[in-house]
């Protein structure tokens with residue numbers, strides 16, 4: 246694993262940061278799991294979250310159980326692996342499986358269409374992994390309830406299909422015990438964001454056919470370097486991230502085009518945004534963003550020379566080194582990398598909204614074709630709304646687009662017969678809400694981020710609310726055609742999804758951030774309309 250500086254300014258600031266950290270004994274103290282590094286107030290939480298440093302070795306104990314689990318699933322014909330988990334409980338497995346070409350369906354959504362899509366993949370061959378660290382995520386619990394009912398309706402005993410991965414003492418242990426699900430207790434003292442090499446990352450990956458042992462080997466190889474004062478890739482990367490952010494280069498761009506790992510920036514996003522975005526500080530990962538030369542960017546390139554920092558190494562080592570580097574960057578920025586003080590703001594608001602007889606959606610301030618606009622705007626049409634939002638981004642700020650929609654809906658777009666791959670990709674992009682990010686990025690030199698709700702809410706959501714208050718928000722919601730009931734709960738997935746969006750908006754508006762919700766009364770037509778509006782200057 247190697248970290249190389251390719252920009253003199255970054256190299257200089259990293260060197261002076263590293264010198265200070267070494268003088269304070271940080272590398273050995275962090276590698277040894279010293280919880281007092283981030284100050285006295287942070288020590289109790291850190292003490293309960295530094296377990297990830299031991300995982301490259303400790304998780305080896307899981308391997309026989311994982312092999313047996315995977316063997317049994319294959320013997321039973323359970324090849325469709327579905328992972329229900331939010332925040333840090335799912336993105337590592339997503340990257341591991343995508344990189345290993347191991348098919349995994351990740352459900353970190355409350356979108357009824359996306360959940361129906363997953364259910365339709367064939368319950369006969371489905372094994373469901375339900376993953377939660379705190380066990381408090383309402384989405385995970387709802388998805389478990391939906392799948393339990395679906396299995397029962399299909400005449401399948403859920404106990405033969407559900408595996409629960411949970412922190413010891415988590416409320417998720419209860420349904421597991423009551424219903425006889427296979428329970429795999431996660432290593433204690435890790436927490437969601439740092440759980441890649443724990444049961445959270447490894448159980449679904451092994452079931453889907455990825456090589457969990459290899460990941461641990463890759464991480465174990467780099468582990469001894471992390472206590473060193475020199476030649477320590479975690480220290481080098483952390484000093485670069487922290488030093489650059491202190492110098493105003495706090496937008497993290499990543500070029501992974503040549504990387505053997507698929508989707509690593511998405512995992513880094515949840516780690517870095519959730520860990521550093523607090524107390525008005527933080528590092529904002531801009532996944533998919535291109536460098537604009539604006540002076541507030543740091544470009545990290547994987548296995549390539551075009552960045553300010555070059556990072557080379559296999560996936561298992563990347564996980565460990567980025568975790569260490571993020572903990573170091575938190576120290577440099579003066580934030581506690583292990584808490585998430587502002588996540589609860591929107592979840593509490595969502596909880597309150599769900600107790601009301603009806604969701605307070607309000608009245609649209611304007612309707613433009615299949616798109617309703619809610620919030621404060623003086624604009625007369627949708628292109629005007631977007632222009633106004635873009636103009637309201639302050640110096641050093643950013644635009645965050647968040648879409649509470651079906652992440653896979655674009656693949657339903659009609660593609661002409663005989664179309665080649667490029668034409669197919671064009672058709673999908675033209676139907677994908679995520680295309681808003683590059684389109685809006687063409688119209689501003691400020692970074693534009695994109696996140697699917699509620700997935701982003703537990704990572705960049707922490708940064709949006711806790712980080713520098715210079716974000717401008719465009720939230721996209723959509724009408725639900727075919728809702729899904731949540732058995733045993735008074736709400737449907739569609740209601741939960743909308744309540745989450747409104748809860749998030751509420752938390753942003755309370756902080757005085759410019760935020761507009763656009764609601765698609767027809768989802769496919771609405772996305773097309775929105776993308777067209779984004780192109781109209």
Ligand SMILES: O=P(O)(O)OC[C@H]1O[C@H](O)[C@H](O)[C@@H](O)[C@@H]1O
Pocket residue numbers: 330331332333334376377378379380381382385436437438439519585588702703704
């Ligand atoms: O794993 P859960 O209990 O469902 O929590 C999901 C997520 O919640 C918060 O956002 C934390 O910052 C994450 O680290 C965690 O993964």
